[in-house]
Amino acid sequence: MKSWDERIDDVWAEAAGDEVGDDTIAHIDALAAERGPDDGRAEFERAGARDSAGRPDEAVALYRRALALGLDEDHRSQCVIQLASSLRNLGEFDEALDVIRAEAARAPDGPYRDAVATVHALILASAGRPAQGLSVALLALVPHLPRYHRSMTAYAREIAESDT
Known part of the structure; x- marks a missing residue:
């Protein structure tokens, strides 16, 4: 079975070259949910999905939360x-x-x-x-x-x- 990081990378690879939309956000959100609401990396990925979909207003709060929760x-x-x-x-x-x-x-x-x-x-x-x-x-x-x-x-x- 693939690791969480590998599955995240797969979602981004699948989205490469395409317009990121609700499907990519849904995939990232589902993977983020596996790590729980207090995981900085999960929030970072959620933010990135929204950012890539042209929703910076939604991404900013998630980036801030990711930083507050902690990241490598x-x-x-x-x-x-x-x-x-x-x-x-x-x-x-x-x-x-x-x-x-x-x-x-x-x-x-x-x-x-x-x-x-x-x-x-x-x-x-x-x-x-x-x-x-x-x-x-x-x-x-x-x-x-x-x-x-x-x-x-x-x-x-x-x-x-x-x-x-």
């Missing part, structure tokens, strides 16, 4: 990123920035640092600060460049100032 480090980072993204989608830019900046400060060298930077850049762009968003994106790319770190960092910082 990997899923905690994913949850914070997805929460910030959902807040952005709802137009809650200040809160989204607070959430994503806290994550960037908490794990500046974590495995999700580029995802954090990407969401940070999107939030800034959506909040009407596209040059600052571009700067964040460029600064995230700098470590991946074979050369030009100093100059590209300086340019990215210079661009950010054009929104002020």
Whole structure:
């Protein structure tokens, strides 16, 4: 018999490339129910299903509950990123920035640092600060460049100032 994680992965694999809707939510909710109402990972998966279905207003409360209940480090980072993204989608830019900046400060060298930077850049762009968003994106790319770190960092910082 497959593990709970494997069955969750199967639901997401089945939904890949398709529009996520009520069927995916129902499958995720059924699996989450196996773990009970006080399981952070189950709440995270429920939130993700709603988020993927374009229901960020429903996802936000579940992401917050998942974080309050506790998650392993990997899923905690994913949850914070997805929460910030959902807040952005709802137009809650200040809160989204607070959430994503806290994550960037908490794990500046974590495995999700580029995802954090990407969401940070999107939030800034959506909040009407596209040059600052571009700067964040460029600064995230700098470590991946074979050369030009100093100059590209300086340019990215210079661009950010054009929104002020």
